[in-house]
Amino acid sequence: MGGHMAKNLLKKNYKLTVYDLNKSAVSNLVEAGANSASNVAEMSREVEIVISMLPSNQHVVDVYTGENGILSAAKKNVLLIDSSTVDPSVSQSIASQAKKDNLRFIDSPVSGGINAAKDGTLTFMVGGSNIDFDYAKSILEAMGSRIVYCGDIGMGQAAKLCNNMLLAISMIGTAEAFNLGQKLGLDAKVLANIVNSSSGKCWSSDLYNPVPGILPNVPSSKNYEGGFGTTLMAKDLGLAQSAAIRTQAPIPLGSLAHQIYRTIIAHGFSNKDFSVVYQFLKGKN
Amino acid sequence: MGGHMAKNLLKKNYKLTVYDLNKSAVSNLVEAGANSASNVAEMSREVEIVISMLPSNQHVVDVYTGENGILSAAKKNVLLIDSSTVDPSVSQSIASQAKKDNLRFIDSPVSGGINAAKDGTLTFMVGGSNIDFDYAKSILEAMGSRIVYCGDIGMGQAAKLCNNMLLAISMIGTAEAFNLGQKLGLDAKVLANIVNSSSGKCWSSDLYNPVPGILPNVPSSKNYEGGFGTTLMAKDLGLAQSAAIRTQAPIPLGSLAHQIYRTIIAHGFSNKDFSVVYQFLKGKN
Amino acid sequence: MGGHMAKNLLKKNYKLTVYDLNKSAVSNLVEAGANSASNVAEMSREVEIVISMLPSNQHVVDVYTGENGILSAAKKNVLLIDSSTVDPSVSQSIASQAKKDNLRFIDSPVSGGINAAKDGTLTFMVGGSNIDFDYAKSILEAMGSRIVYCGDIGMGQAAKLCNNMLLAISMIGTAEAFNLGQKLGLDAKVLANIVNSSSGKCWSSDLYNPVPGILPNVPSSKNYEGGFGTTLMAKDLGLAQSAAIRTQAPIPLGSLAHQIYRTIIAHGFSNKDFSVVYQFLKGKN
Amino acid sequence: MGGHMAKNLLKKNYKLTVYDLNKSAVSNLVEAGANSASNVAEMSREVEIVISMLPSNQHVVDVYTGENGILSAAKKNVLLIDSSTVDPSVSQSIASQAKKDNLRFIDSPVSGGINAAKDGTLTFMVGGSNIDFDYAKSILEAMGSRIVYCGDIGMGQAAKLCNNMLLAISMIGTAEAFNLGQKLGLDAKVLANIVNSSSGKCWSSDLYNPVPGILPNVPSSKNYEGGFGTTLMAKDLGLAQSAAIRTQAPIPLGSLAHQIYRTIIAHGFSNKDFSVVYQFLKGKN
Known part of the structure; x- marks a missing residue:
C-alpha cells in the first residue's frame, strides 16, 4: 500500500x-x-x-x-x-x-x-x-x-471499523442466504436478481457476490484470489470488538462474524478474499 | 393484506x-x-x-x-x-x-x-x-x-425466505454499527454518509435506517410504528431456520438473528417495526 | 441400537x-x-x-x-x-x-x-x-x-432435547476455553484441574474432555473415534431448534451450537465424536 | 473485597x-x-x-x-x-x-x-x-x-478467564435449556433431576440453578440479588475476548455470551446476579 x-x-x-x-x-x-x-x-x-x-x-x-x-x-x-x-x-x-x-x-x-x-x-x-x-x-x-x-481525532478509525464490521456481517449473511437458497433448489442468478432489487440488497450481494460465476470480475469468480483478505478482515473485526468492549456496545453479529473469520483462517483460508466465507459454509460436499 | x-x-x-x-x-x-x-x-x-x-x-x-x-x-x-x-x-x-x-x-x-x-x-x-x-x-x-x-414449486417461498433472512442480518448489523459508532463519538449522519457510499451499504442503512432522525419517513423516525413488525420477521426467520435444518445449510448469523428477534419480542417490542433492534441494542441508558 | x-x-x-x-x-x-x-x-x-x-x-x-x-x-x-x-x-x-x-x-x-x-x-x-x-x-x-x-406425552423427548442442547453448548464452551487457555500458555491438565474444582465444571470438562490426552478412555484420546457422532448431535440440535421455533423460546447459544455442528459436518468431520469441535476450533496450525 | x-x-x-x-x-x-x-x-x-x-x-x-x-x-x-x-x-x-x-x-x-x-x-x-x-x-x-x-506469569489470569468464560457459557446454556423445557411443558424440577444425573450436568445447573425455586439459597431464589453480578461477568468476558483477539483463538460461544451480558446490562439488569440471564430470556410474558 x-x-x-x-x-x-x-x-x-x-x-x-x-x-x-x-x-x-x-x-x-x-x-x-x-x-x-x-x-x-x-x-x-x-x-x-x-x-x-x-x-x-x-x-x-x-x-x-x-x-x-x-x-x-x-x-x-x-x-x-x-x-x-x-x-x-x-x-x-x-x-x-x-x-x-x-x-x-x-x-x-x-x-x-x-x-x-x-x-x-x-x-x-x-x-x-x-x-x-x-x-x-x-x-x-x-x-x-x-x-x-x-x-x-479517532473518528476516521471509528468510521472505518463500523463500515467494515457491517461489511463483514452482510458478506456472511449473503453467503448464508445464497448457500441456503441453492440447497433449497434456487438458481443463484435468479436469487441475485431478486435480492438485488429487494430489501436484502447489499454491496456484498450486488457488487461483490461471493458465489462463483454471478459477477465476472470479483474474487469469487477467480478462486477467491486478490481482493480483501480474510486476515485483514479478522484484524478489523478485532479492532471493532475491542472498541465494543471499551464502549460497552453490544455487537452480537459483529462478534460472531469475527469468530467466523477466525475459524476460517484456522482452516487454511488465510490467503483468500473474505468472500471465501461462502466456500467455507458450503463445505466440501 | x-x-x-x-x-x-x-x-x-x-x-x-x-x-x-x-x-x-x-x-x-x-x-x-x-x-x-x-x-x-x-x-x-x-x-x-x-x-x-x-x-x-x-x-x-x-x-x-x-x-x-x-x-x-x-x-x-x-x-x-x-x-x-x-x-x-x-x-x-x-x-x-x-x-x-x-x-x-x-x-x-x-x-x-x-x-x-x-x-x-x-x-x-x-x-x-x-x-x-x-x-x-x-x-x-x-x-x-x-x-x-x-x-x-416452492422457489417463490425459498426466494422470500433467503431475502428476508439477509434483510434481518443486515438490519441488525446496521443497528450494531450505528450504535457502536455513536458510542465511539461518531455523528450518525456522518456515518450514514460514509457507509452508504462504501462497502457497508445495504438497504437497511440506505433506505430504512434504524437510527431515529436520519431518514424522515421510515419507522425509526416515527417511534418504530408501522412497517414490518418484529413478529413477522421472527416468523420468516423461523421458516428460514426450518429450511436450513432440513437442507443442512449452516446459517450462523441467520440463526442468531432469529434468536435476537425472539428475545426482542419477549421484551415487549412485538408491535414495533423490525428496525427497533437498534433501540433494543442501545438499551435504556 | x-x-x-x-x-x-x-x-x-x-x-x-x-x-x-x-x-x-x-x-x-x-x-x-x-x-x-x-x-x-x-x-x-x-x-x-x-x-x-x-x-x-x-x-x-x-x-x-x-x-x-x-x-x-x-x-x-x-x-x-x-x-x-x-x-x-x-x-x-x-x-x-x-x-x-x-x-x-x-x-x-x-x-x-x-x-x-x-x-x-x-x-x-x-x-x-x-x-x-x-x-x-x-x-x-x-x-x-x-x-x-x-x-x-412428549416430555421424554423434551427432556432429551434440553439435556442434549445443554451438552452441546457446554462441550463447545469447554473446547473454546481449553483452546484459548493453551494459546495463552496454560497447560491443559492444569486448566482441567482448576476448572473441574471450580464453577466452570461440566460433564464435558470433567468426564469427556475434548483435549486429547487429559482423560484416557474418551473419544478425544482415540482420534475422536466412537462416542456420540457429530451427525447425531446436529440432529438433536435441529429438533431443539424446531421446538424453540414453535414455542418461541430464545436459544441463542443453542442455535449457534447447531450451526457450528452443521459447519463441522460440512468440513468432513461427520464420522467423528462430537468432542471433535475442539479440533475444529484449533484448526490446522 | x-x-x-x-x-x-x-x-x-x-x-x-x-x-x-x-x-x-x-x-x-x-x-x-x-x-x-x-x-x-x-x-x-x-x-x-x-x-x-x-x-x-x-x-x-x-x-x-x-x-x-x-x-x-x-x-x-x-x-x-x-x-x-x-x-x-x-x-x-x-x-x-x-x-x-x-x-x-x-x-x-x-x-x-x-x-x-x-x-x-x-x-x-x-x-x-x-x-x-x-x-x-x-x-x-x-x-x-x-x-x-x-x-x-499471567497463567493465574489465564485460568480465571477460561474458567469464567466456560461458566458464562454454561449458565446461559442452562437458562436456555430450562426456559425451552418449560415452554415445552416440562416441570423444571424434573428437568433438573434429569440433567444433573446426565451429560448436561454443569455447575450452573447443579449448584447455582437460574430457575427460581429449584435450589433454596442461590440468587435466583432471592430475586437474583447478591452473587456474581452481570457487570463483573461482562468484564471477565471482555478480558477473555481481548485475549482471544490477541491469540487468534476462535471463541464463538464465548463472544456471544459476552454480547448477551452486554445486552442484559443495557436492559437494566446491571445490579443482578449473572443467573438473571434466565429471566432475560424468559422475558416479560
Whole structure:
C-alpha cells in the first residue's frame, strides 16, 4: 500500500523522503525519485508533513512515541497523518502526546485496497480538527479520490471499523442466504436478481457476490484470489470488538462474524478474499 | 393484506367470491362488489382461480387439504395461487396433492407490506411451471407491480425466505454499527454518509435506517410504528431456520438473528417495526 | 441400537417378533431366538407391546400412521413404546391418534449410546400416563439401568432435547476455553484441574474432555473415534431448534451450537465424536 | 473485597500498612489494627510484601508503573502480589518491568466472591515462578482456602478467564435449556433431576440453578440479588475476548455470551446476579 501511495505523490511532484524496514521497497521509491532516510527520526526531522502506513496498534505506538520516534524528531507544527488502521483510542492517545510536543496529528485510514492505492483512488476517512483536515486534503487528493471528514481525532478509525464490521456481517449473511437458497433448489442468478432489487440488497450481494460465476470480475469468480483478505478482515473485526468492549456496545453479529473469520483462517483460508466465507459454509460436499 | 389485494382485483373488474373467518372483512368486500361464500368449499367450487393469503403453515395445510378444503372442492384444472409465506416444503407437498386431483398450484408469496398491498405495488415471487406462471401473471399484475419467476414449486417461498433472512442480518448489523459508532463519538449522519457510499451499504442503512432522525419517513423516525413488525420477521426467520435444518445449510448469523428477534419480542417490542433492534441494542441508558 | 436392545430382551426371556428393513439385522436376531415378521403390520398384529427405534420424525410418522402401519394393525389396548428421538409434537400427535384407535402410546427416547445399548445400561426418558409408565417400566429395565418419568406425552423427548442442547453448548464452551487457555500458555491438565474444582465444571470438562490426552478412555484420546457422532448431535440440535421455533423460546447459544455442528459436518468431520469441535476450533496450525 | 482480605490478614497477626482512595475503607482497617499510608509510594516503601486488588487493567498499570507507583518505591526483592482480575498480558508486562527493578511479581486473581473474601475461603490462581509461589502461599492461605499454582506469569489470569468464560457459557446454556423445557411443558424440577444425573450436568445447573425455586439459597431464589453480578461477568468476558483477539483463538460461544451480558446490562439488569440471564430470556410474558 505505502509504496503505491508514495509513487502517486511523486507523480504529483511532491518531494518525498521515505523510510521502511523493507529495503527493496525503499530502493524502488528512490529509483522513482524519492530521497531515503536511514531511520524514522532522520525522516521525521526533514519534512513538513509525515504520512505513516503501518500494520498494527503496536507498530503505530512504537513508531510515533518510541525513543527515536516521530514525535521526538519532527519539527514544530508539522502535520502527522496516520493512514494505518488502528484502534481509535490509539489515534487519540498519540494525538494528545503530539499536541504536548506542538505537533498536529490526524487519523486517516483508507479503504479501497491495493488497486485503489495503485490508481490513486483510495477513500480517506479523516479524524482531527477542521483546520488540519483542510490542510491535509490536497495532499490526500494526490493519493485518493474521496477524502471524507468524519469528526474529531479517532473518528476516521471509528468510521472505518463500523463500515467494515457491517461489511463483514452482510458478506456472511449473503453467503448464508445464497448457500441456503441453492440447497433449497434456487438458481443463484435468479436469487441475485431478486435480492438485488429487494430489501436484502447489499454491496456484498450486488457488487461483490461471493458465489462463483454471478459477477465476472470479483474474487469469487477467480478462486477467491486478490481482493480483501480474510486476515485483514479478522484484524478489523478485532479492532471493532475491542472498541465494543471499551464502549460497552453490544455487537452480537459483529462478534460472531469475527469468530467466523477466525475459524476460517484456522482452516487454511488465510490467503483468500473474505468472500471465501461462502466456500467455507458450503463445505466440501 | 388479503382485503387490500381483493379490492385491487375488484377495481380491475375481476369477479370475486370471497371467504374469511373474519366477517367484517367479508362484508367490507361485499360492499365493494364481491360475492361471499359461506365456507372454503363453496368458494372453491365456483371459481376459475383461487388466491389464498393465510398466516401459517398449518392454516395453509388445513385450508387446502382439510376435509372440506380447496383441493376437495375446486373444479378440474383450476389454478390455485397461494400468497401466504410458508415453508417451501408445504408448497411442494400441496402442489403434489393438487396434481393428483388435476389441479394446478403455484406459490406466490409477496413482499412490500400493507402499503404496497393497498397501492397495488406488491412484489410477487412465484414458484411453479412456466405455463402456470404466464397464466397467473396478468391477475397478479392487478395487485402488484413486480411479478418475478423464481423457478419450480416452492422457489417463490425459498426466494422470500433467503431475502428476508439477509434483510434481518443486515438490519441488525446496521443497528450494531450505528450504535457502536455513536458510542465511539461518531455523528450518525456522518456515518450514514460514509457507509452508504462504501462497502457497508445495504438497504437497511440506505433506505430504512434504524437510527431515529436520519431518514424522515421510515419507522425509526416515527417511534418504530408501522412497517414490518418484529413478529413477522421472527416468523420468516423461523421458516428460514426450518429450511436450513432440513437442507443442512449452516446459517450462523441467520440463526442468531432469529434468536435476537425472539428475545426482542419477549421484551415487549412485538408491535414495533423490525428496525427497533437498534433501540433494543442501545438499551435504556 | 435396536439390535442390541432386542438381544437384551431375549436374554431376559421375552418372546420377540422383530422387523427391520435391514435383513441381516433381522436374521441376526432370529439366530438369537426371535421370530421375524415380514412387515410392520404383521409384527404389530401379534404382540402385546410394540417397541420402535427409528431414525427420524418422518420414519416414525410413516411406521405408526402409514397405510399398513402400527396403528392400523395393533390389537386393542396394546402399549406402543417409541424409543426414537423425535420432535415432542410428533410423539404427541401419534399418541392422540393411537388413543382414537384404543391404543396406548408413550415416548421413551434413550441416552447412553451404543455401548449402553449393548450392556443394557441405557437411560430411558419416558413421557406418558403414570399407568403406562408403570406398565412399561419392567420391560424397559431389561434394556436400561435408569428409567425416568418425565411427565405427559412428549416430555421424554423434551427432556432429551434440553439435556442434549445443554451438552452441546457446554462441550463447545469447554473446547473454546481449553483452546484459548493453551494459546495463552496454560497447560491443559492444569486448566482441567482448576476448572473441574471450580464453577466452570461440566460433564464435558470433567468426564469427556475434548483435549486429547487429559482423560484416557474418551473419544478425544482415540482420534475422536466412537462416542456420540457429530451427525447425531446436529440432529438433536435441529429438533431443539424446531421446538424453540414453535414455542418461541430464545436459544441463542443453542442455535449457534447447531450451526457450528452443521459447519463441522460440512468440513468432513461427520464420522467423528462430537468432542471433535475442539479440533475444529484449533484448526490446522 | 480488599477490605475483607485485609481483615483476615490482621486476624492472622500480619502487620499491615494499607492505602485506598476510599478513606472510610482505610479508617475501617486502621480501627482493626492496620497502619495507613498517605499514598501508594509511601505504602510500598515500608513493606516486605505488597498485595493489590484493583478494578481494571488501567488501574493496575497506573498503580504499579505510574510516576509514584509501586515499582518506583518498593524495596529491592519485595514480592508484589496482584489479586486484581486483568488481562494476562498486563500481568506479564508489569512482571517484566518489576524484574528490571529487582522486584518479584506474581498474578493471583481470586474466585469465590465477597462471601469467600469475608470467610477467608477464596481460591487464588497464581502465575509466577515456583519459588515466588511457595513464598506467597502462606500469606495467601490467611485469606483463602485453595491456592492453586497455574504456571508462569499471567497463567493465574489465564485460568480465571477460561474458567469464567466456560461458566458464562454454561449458565446461559442452562437458562436456555430450562426456559425451552418449560415452554415445552416440562416441570423444571424434573428437568433438573434429569440433567444433573446426565451429560448436561454443569455447575450452573447443579449448584447455582437460574430457575427460581429449584435450589433454596442461590440468587435466583432471592430475586437474583447478591452473587456474581452481570457487570463483573461482562468484564471477565471482555478480558477473555481481548485475549482471544490477541491469540487468534476462535471463541464463538464465548463472544456471544459476552454480547448477551452486554445486552442484559443495557436492559437494566446491571445490579443482578449473572443467573438473571434466565429471566432475560424468559422475558416479560
